[in-house]
Amino acid sequence: MSDDLLHRIDCTISRATESGALQPIRTEQTLIRDAGIDFTVRWVSSLAHKDAARVSAATRRIPAFNPFLPPEPELAIGPLGERHLAVLNKFPVIERHLLIITRAFEEQTAPLTHADFLALASVMNVLGGLGFYNGGTEAGASQRHKHLQWIPQAGESAALSAFTDRLPANLPAGAVATHPDLPWQHCFVRLALEDARDTGQFGELLCDSFRRACRAVGIDHGLNPMPPYNLLASREWLTVIPRRCERHEHISINALGFAGSLFVRQPAQIDTVRNIGPLQLLTAVAHRR
Structure with missing residues (x-):
């Protein structure tokens, strides 16, 4: 199953790159250590392409243009259950960056459902990696x-381990924890992998x-629309961070920032x-906090 999914992802990347549907990635990066935590800061040229595409979409005849309904055929990998599709991110920040989109339109501020997590689990249960969600514009969507998102676990990827390595090693499965050195409101939950033997159980x-x-951070998970938040999940941990705004000093932050990976649109912003x-x-x- 993992080999088949990975093969489909790579075949789609190859075709989409050849056709021009997938934008190339060019990055310039540096490592910044803050309070003993390493952050990777990258300038990603594809973000500039993304801004141009959003301006173009806003000036079309239909201002509410939706690139996911339907997605570009060259970017579509295939179904993930009955309600979701796996699609390549047209403007990837990391290689094999996937979007897990609902087949029918739902707002990004709508509550995440069991079906959403089952679709994410169908990727993570076979490929591991990091799943994440930007809950609304103020959270970086x-x-x-x-759409949920997924990136593989690799040397250049974001990872929760930058923060979870400092949590108590003896926390039992299902335990809720906060990181003593993180000044923002958040919650980590230790996942009970022994209770997730298949995709359905992992979902x-x-x-x-x-x-x-x-519940631990005071968010009603059934509220529609939900307040802004970020979600990140690995095979070992899940974290939720309530959000106040989308950017600071012209630097936009999405969920990956809370996994130690920051992205800027101009190289000079690395110094910022x-x-x-x-x-x-x-x-x-x-x-x-």
Whole structure:
């Protein structure tokens, strides 16, 4: 199953790159350490392409243009259950960056459902990696159509381990924890992998852990629309961060910032991040503890 999914992803990347549907990635990056935590800060040229595409979409005859309904055929990987599709991110920040979109339109601010987590689990249960969600514009979402995202675990990828390595190693499965050195409101939940032997069980585990984390940070997980938040999940941990705003000092922050990976649209903004400090930058767009 994992080989088949990975093969389909790579075949789609190859075809989409050849046709021009997939935008090339050019990055310039640096490592910034803040309070002993390493952050990777990248200038990604594809973000500039993304801004241009959004301006183009806004000036079309139909202002509410939705690139996911339907997605570009060259970017579509295939179904993930009955309600979702796997699609390549046209403007990827990391290689093999996937979008997990609902087949029918749902708002990005709508509550995440069991079906959403089952679709995410169908990728993560076979490929691992990091799943994440930007719950609304203030949380870094650039499209209204509901979509989770996934990136593989690799040396250049974002990872929750930058933060979870400092949590107590003996926390039992299902335990809720906060990181003592993180100044923003958040919650980590330790996942009980022994209770997730297949995709269905892993989806249940992600859904239950998400709801537990929401309760811990004071978010009603069934509210529609939900308040802005970010979600990140690995095979070991899940975290939820309530959001206050989308950017600080012209630097936009999405969920990956809370996994130690920051993206800027201009190389000079790397110095802005260094001067502010990554922890203070993230605190400015979240809620201080």
